[in-house]
Amino acid sequence: MTSLLTLAWIYFRIGLIFVGGGYVLIPLLNHIMVDQYHWLTLREFLDGLALSQLTPGPLAMLATFTGFRAGGFPGALIATVFIFLPCVTLMLVVGRNYDRLKNIDIISSTLDGLLPAVVGLVAAAAWNLGASSLSGTKEFIVLLIGFAIFKWTSVSPMVVIIGAGLVGLLIN
């Protein structure tokens, strides 16, 4: 079994690269876990990827799965803590300086000016998710019902999502 210290160091480094952009995570983990350390077969890796997509939470929970394979439950814990350590630390640093930065005129107007782009990115995410998961009339009906509930009522989104999961199990 790989020592937990080695695991911590490996996932910490992945976490640092992760900060540069989340999209490199999957090929990177694949390279390290499958080709370099042979902790998982490619098939196990792909199953793990599917599992992280099925469960709630970020896709990076793949770290938990691979860490579990490499070192059992302690391995999963170490992998999860260390892959997220760099980004949590950085966000805390950003948070600490945010209030000060916001009071500098040029920075606050720059930040406000880029907000439409953030909104565009949110809309793009809806589009991309739709392109990959809307396949039939049933899904469109569920989408419309969900949209109406969120738009015109204040029902808790958790209730709606859990209800929709149950509906999905029933109608499929």
Add this chain to the structure above:
Amino acid sequence: MDKKIQSVRLTEIFLTFAKIGLTGFGGGMAIVALVERICVKEKRWITSEEFLHGLAFGQILGPFSLNVCTFTGHHLRGIRGGITAAVGFILPSFLLVSLLSWIYFTYNELPQLQAALKGTNPVIIGLILVVAMDMGRKQIKGAGSVLMALAAFAATVFLQLNAAWVLLAAALWSLCESIFRRRLS
């Protein structure tokens, strides 16, 4: 930070983000939409502008679903609040994925949950759309900002550009605009 905000208890932050973590199906932006709905709209813990600033920083710094939780928690109760929110958010998924990993590596079987996702995915798209519309009504004013929103949308959907680069480009544009406007006045 004003007194009202200071009074949010760490346990409440923890429980709120644990619930978000437990229902955050569908990846990054689905979770962001949930956090927006709950922390901005329901609880009024953070303003829409501040939340979007946090989202912009969060997207540049990698896993933005976790990053917006950390940012919101920090906004409420400083470093301890940020860590509480991050841990609360990750813990349910961590326990669930650990359990499922154990089942997988012991029995070599994946749980059959795809059918449930057929119900949750469309509803999550609905949630993201509503959140995008709410944000848009507040933040998109005038032709320039409509153009910027459309450009960001198109760059991600049609050109498949990385969101972090899109945001850096938007920041650069916005910075130039601010400097230009300042020169004029």
